[in-house]
Amino acid sequence: MRAGPRGRLIWITLGWLGAVMLLGVGVWLFPVEGQGPRGGVLALEAASGVNASPMDCAALEQRAIDRDWPLVRREAPAAGWSRQPLAVAVWGLPTLSAAVRQGDLLTCGTLRDARQRDPRFTAGVGAVLHPAAGSMDAVEVRVAPSYSMLWPAVVHIGDPVDALRADRLRWMLRTGVVAALLVLLASTLLAFGSTRPGSLMVFMAATTGFLVWSLEISALAGYPQRWLAPQGLHFLLVVALPLPIVAGFAHSLLIQANVERHHALAERFSLGFLLASLLTLPLLAVLPRTAIANSVAAIEILLLIVAMVLLVCAVTIWRNRRDAITLALAVVPFALVTIGSLAGSSTVQLWKIELVLLCGAWLAIVSHLVAARRQSRVNRDLELMKHLASTDDLTGLPNRRAVLAALDVEFARARSRGDEAGLPIAVLDLDHFKRINDSLGHPIGDRCLVHFARSVQPLIRRGDMIGRTGGEEFVLLLPGASLEEAARILAKIRQTLAHSADIGGHPIALHFSAGLTDAASHPNPETALQVADRLLYRAKDEGRERIVCDQLLPDSLTSGPQAMPTQRA
Known part of the structure; x- marks a missing residue:
């Protein structure tokens, strides 16, 4: 349902009032003090050692020695270790455990649980050592063996910046x-x-x-x-x-x-x-x-x-x-x-x-x-x-199925709008079209239908719809228009087509009869289409080349022009 200007104004006003009410509730729930800090501090007191048990590095190292874990050893330089920190990082499968020793310093970790390793190393087990100046103790790293030679553990011993990067x-x-x-x-x-x-x-x-x-x-x-x-x-x-x-x-x-x-x-x-x-x-x-x-x-x-x-x-x-x-x-x-x-x-x-x-x-x-x-x-x-299922192959216009579906949709919209606008529907049929097929052949007749479709589309409004429902019959929907406006559009189409055009090397002027009614005034779309169809047959009976409406319209909009000296359809 489309809202008019008054309805949009009401919705905007209600939205503005709702926003003001929400702001008021926020100020009431969270008042701003006149003095003191304007922000708060949330203090968390975490219990130490919750669900975490420190690893026994000595036991891990002894198990590594007993099970003959792979050992990576780096000897101290000839002048001994300097005061520069030394990083040890081990990366591998999540089953990895490692024990690192340098002199009396022993540290360890495992990838199974991040709480049991140095938090500075997130992808592996690592430690940053600080050997005493001049110390000659080697750095020894014992690593749990991988269950596959194709997935070996990687041991890095060197600069802490490189290891952390x-x-x-x-x-x-x-x-x-x-x-x-x-x-x-x-x-x-x-x-x-x-x-x-x-x-x-x-x-x-x-x-x-x-x-x-x-x-x-x-x-x-x-x-x-x-x-x-x-x-x-x-x-x-x-x-x-x-x-x-x-x-x-x-x-x-x-x-x-x-x-x-x-x-x-x-x-x-x-x-x-x-x-x-x-x-x-x-x-x-x-x-x-x-x-x-x-x-x-x-x-x-x-x-x-x-x-x-x-x-x-x-x-x-x-x-x-x-x-x-x-x-x-x-x-x-x-x-x-x-x-x-x-x-x-x-x-x-x-x-x-x-x-x-x-x-x-x-x-x-x-x-x-x-x-x-x-x-x-x-x-x-x-x-x-x-x-393809909703388009006419020859003219490219919507076919009967698409027209009927659009009529149902527009009929529901017209009823929801009330009396603000109508839904004119016109059923058009080309006059004497059989003569063209019989005298000039069906290919020329098909070109005439294509010419009709291309000529009508520029003349209707944006949002209008014209479709071919069979043979030389077409249906025109004009949502939101009055019957007078619909009649004027049909008259303009009729005047445009009345001028002869070169179609397949033949000067041909197309003329049509039409039945026009307001679909919104009928109980359902099927009835409206039937009424327009009956009005079309009435236009045919009254001499063709005219528009017949179930309401009184000016003769200038419904009567046809005089016959033109060209091949007529």
Whole structure:
């Protein structure tokens, strides 16, 4: 319902009064004192040691010695340590624990719980040492062994600034990936809630799994304390989730990029691999940890095979260039990192966790873009289908279905406006149109219909609608106009068409008869259309080339001009 100027003024006044009342309530609830500070201070008294138990570094070091943990040792310079601080940082899998000793100084930490390590290091375990000047005691770092040689721990001993910068960079990359995944999930949920395409379900499941895996592998699940899942499930989540995650993304890419049209075998392979990887989850839950740890290399080889299959698909559908490039860009970084990891590249091993997270996030982003692009194509096709279903193929005007739908909408609006404005409706029919088809042929008749449509559209008002309802019959809707104004518009159309035009090499002047009524004055749109149609037949019976209205209008608006010496329709 549209509000008039008076209604808009009332709403503006009510809104202003509501705002003033809210301000008054705020001043009453939170008064501003005349003297003293204008702001408040919220004091928090935190209980010390809540839910936190300090690590026994001596016991951890002894356990490391008994179990022969890997030892990284840095000897003191020939002149002894200077007074400059020395940083020790250890990065690795979340199962990492480390004990650092320099002389009598012993410190330790673990990634399982952020409360049990130096808060200056967020992505790993670290400490800033202050060796005594001239001390010759070496720095010894004992690190819990990784369960895979492909995911080694990284130990940094050196300048504190470099160590803290590297730690901050790792932390930013890890949190950035998690934030990007959350945004992707939110965007996908919005798209899924509005259109509910089944193809997005696999992508949403894969993205959710990758989010959980990212939180585990980046140690964010232990910050500020363990919150995502029990510690006993960490190993299973880290090792078991990569297969279904990559399989899900691969299947989603193949579906969204329409690769299955060219490679049914690849689409079936991705689906089979996805189902098989899901079936391996219960198996990994019951196998011994040592057996699972030994299978990490095999898992990465399987992931590399999946990436290569996708690349082969991208190469073989190169004729569909856009989808092929997208598919290749999605998996090339992942394949390179996996190859570097299997080849033992020092750069990849140094930043293994961050690189894998970035490649996974890139794969998720590309999959999301491909899904969004496909959904955009689907929406465009739907809009095209709607347009074709409501448009006349020959003239480009709305067809009968669109006209009837618009009449229903405008009739409801006219009734809601009351007597402020009417809804004139006119049914037009070209006079003697059969003569043109019989004498000049149907192609010329079709050109006449197109000429009529193009000539009428500039002459009607913005918001009016003319549509072709069949043959040489048209319906004109003029929302908000009076019958006199509608008659003047019809007269202008009639005068314009009465001048002969060159249509297919023939000088032809088009004439029409019309029945005009106010649809808002009838009980329903169907009755209004029937009345206008009867008025049209009355105009035909009275000699054609005229407008007949069910209300009294000036003769100058309804009577037709004299016959012109040209071919008439």
